[in-house]
Amino acid sequence: MRTVILISLSALVALTHSQCRQAEKKNEVRILGIYGSPAPLWEKGHRLDSLSVNAVFLNWHSINDSMLLRTRSEGAKVFAEFPLLNGKGYVENHPEAWAVDDHGKMVEPATWFMGVCPTDTAFREYRTAELHSLLNRFDLDGIWLDYLHWHAQFEDPEPILPETCFCDRCITLFGKEMAVKVPPGDTPARASWILSSADSLWREWRCRVIAGWVKEMRGIVKGHDPGMLLGIYHCPWNDDEFDGAQRRILGLDYDMLRGVTDVFSPMVYHARMGRTPQWVGENTAWLCDRLGIKEGEYPRVWTIVQAYDEPYTVTPEEFSQVLHLGTAGCSSGVMMFTSRAVAQNDDKIATMRKVYGSMKQNGR
Numbered sequence: 001m002r003t004v005i006l007i008s009l010s011a012l013v014a015l016t017h018s019q020c021r022q023a024e025k026k027n028e029v030r031i032l033g034i035y036g037s038p039a040p041l042w043e044k045g046h047r048l049d050s051l052s053v054n055a056v057f058l059n060w061h062s063i064n065d066s067m068l069l070r071t072r073s074e075g076a077k078v079f080a081e082f083p084l085l086n087g088k089g090y091v092e093n094h095p096e097a098w099a100v101d102d103h104g105k106m107v108e109p110a111t112w113f114m115g116v117c118p119t120d121t122a123f124r125e126y127r128t129a130e131l132h133s134l135l136n137r138f139d140l141d142g143i144w145l146d147y148l149h150w151h152a153q154f155e156d157p158e159p160i161l162p163e164t165c166f167c168d169r170c171i172t173l174f175g176k177e178m179a180v181k182v183p184p185g186d187t188p189a190r191a192s193w194i195l196s197s198a199d200s201l202w203r204e205w206r207c208r209v210i211a212g213w214v215k216e217m218r219g220i221v222k223g224h225d226p227g228m229l230l231g232i233y234h235c236p237w238n239d240d241e242f243d244g245a246q247r248r249i250l251g252l253d254y255d256m257l258r259g260v261t262d263v264f265s266p267m268v269y270h271a272r273m274g275r276t277p278q279w280v281g282e283n284t285a286w287l288c289d290r291l292g293i294k295e296g297e298y299p300r301v302w303t304i305v306q307a308y309d310e311p312y313t314v315t316p317e318e319f320s321q322v323l324h325l326g327t328a329g330c331s332s333g334v335m336m337f338t339s340r341a342v343a344q345n346d347d348k349i350a351t352m353r354k355v356y357g358s359m360k361q362n363g364r
């Protein structure tokens, strides 16, 4: 009986929160977010509302009840980052899920990223179960899919862009789903045939696989609570950069993703990616045009900009600049990577407070 009462109370709280979200939808405010736990800011004596922060995005493993409670009491939403196709910690024990390159070799980690083969059924079940468990455990405002691409590394100035995945399962599925008869042979021979004779269909199929993941995760999220948002952290490149690698290698097709995503969060890490601060604004405006959306419409764009000092010191002035530029075009939200990088520098905290305070005041 006690269990029943607890479940009912918990369901009531969830329902109330869901109704609040629907009411808020009619009068949405700009998202002024942080990426990472608020704890480093709290440890320095700050409150989220006094910093004008109204949204916290953080890895789902970092969420706990007391953090959630305090964040909500300070007026901020909570969005969980969910690392979708990062196979680190999984592929080591499940070699059948290890991505294979065009030489038939198991790929090397791309610096710190180890991509999984996105067609591995057991891995899909594993991730899906994790998502269900997360949704049942905490009442969240949304799920942000991260590591959404085939095995590669796009966050370095010189990106790592291998051709994958040519495991037997991927080749068979590709042939079946795209009605292509791949000639028999060893993996390098079949990969070579695909890349020379069916390249366009291969790229299309790979994008469909990624969009299929997003669609499935979205179905789970919306099935749990139609008011929750499904966002994606993604490579910010335009269609032409690195010979079209966004679609060609990463498997991200903006047209396919547009219909299954509530919020696009381009990772515009200017310093890390060897770009200028101005590029943040240019890229954000480009994405808005590319997606064909206007301010106030879905899907939305909420950018994530760089606060941390790598490979050089991002000054408070530069941080202020990229926060502003992250709201260019149709963007209706901005956050920074990371909350800890801001908390470590009092001038960056003051910058965030000033910029967010002014955006809250002016609606921009």
Ligand SMILES: [Zn+2]
Residues within 6 Å of the ligand: 099, 100, 117, 118, 119, 165, 166, 167, 168, 169, 170
């Ligand atoms: Zn594969």
